[in-house]
Structure formats: C-alpha cells, structure tokens
Amino acid sequence: MPLLGIALVHPLFWGSEPIESEALDPDRKAVMDKLWPFLCPSDPDNDEPRVNPVAGDGPGLSGLGCKRVLVCVAEKDEVRDRGWLYYEALGRSGWLGVVGIMETEGKGHGFHN
Structure with missing residues (x-):
C-alpha cells in the first residue's frame, strides 16, 4: 500500500548558510552548527541531505513518495525558519502532492512532548 501522507512535526533541518533569524543570532547558529556532526559523525556536513533536504546537491x-505533507513548526523554535523553507521549497519543486504548514504561536521546539 502506498504512503498517502506524512506529517513533519518540528523537523530538525539545518544548513551551513544562515537564513532568516539564524543570521541575527550567530552564537545560536554556532551552537546548532555543532549538532549534526555530533548526531552523524560519519557525515558531518551541515548540508548533507538528511539534515538539509533543500541543499543544491541533494536528491x-x-x-x-506520498501525496500529502503537513509541516508543523513552532514560533519560538530555533529551526522554525528551516521548516518554512522546506514547505516553500516542496511547493516549488514540481512535486505533484499537496503541502500544508501549521505554526504554533508562543511555543518552542518539541513543546508537545
């Protein structure tokens, strides 16, 4: 049975080039830059497609492989702008599905846990 849809709840996307709010807080960006190499020491590049699916050299x-995607982000999440970037990139990609986004105001990453 094919996968009908996925929900990305507070996805942890990142990248080497700062975007949006990342450029405003270089100290926070420096801390986050160390996270992916810690999680994946065998491929520590912050533009590796698993952590940066919108990287130019990604797939x-x-x-x-699904028809619907819901991207959920939180207003005070350090990676909020990356979730929005993924949502926008998927919408422009030529993918034939439906993508939506939901932002929770006043909350940070993983607040629902």
Missing part, C-alpha cells in the same frame, strides 16, 4: 524534492 531533490519532486520525487517525494
């Missing part, structure tokens, strides 16, 4: 998003 692309147009072949995503």
Whole structure:
C-alpha cells in the first residue's frame, strides 16, 4: 500500500548558510552548527541531505513518495525558519502532492512532548 501522507512535526533541518533569524543570532547558529556532526559523525556536513533536504546537491524534492505533507513548526523554535523553507521549497519543486504548514504561536521546539 502506498504512503498517502506524512506529517513533519518540528523537523530538525539545518544548513551551513544562515537564513532568516539564524543570521541575527550567530552564537545560536554556532551552537546548532555543532549538532549534526555530533548526531552523524560519519557525515558531518551541515548540508548533507538528511539534515538539509533543500541543499543544491541533494536528491531533490519532486520525487517525494506520498501525496500529502503537513509541516508543523513552532514560533519560538530555533529551526522554525528551516521548516518554512522546506514547505516553500516542496511547493516549488514540481512535486505533484499537496503541502500544508501549521505554526504554533508562543511555543518552542518539541513543546508537545
């Protein structure tokens, strides 16, 4: 049975080039830059497609194997802008599914846990 849809709840996406709010807080960016190499020491590049699916050398998003995606982000999450970037990139990718986004106001990463 094919996968109909996925929900990305506070996805931990990152990248080497700062975007949006990351550029405003270089100290926080420096801390987050150390996270992926810690999680994946065998491939520590912050533009590796598992942590940065919108990286230019990644596999692309147009072949995503489902029909619907919901991206959930939180207003005070350090990686909020990356979730929005993924949502926007998926919508522009040529993927033939439906993508939506939900942002929870006043909350940080993983507040629902």
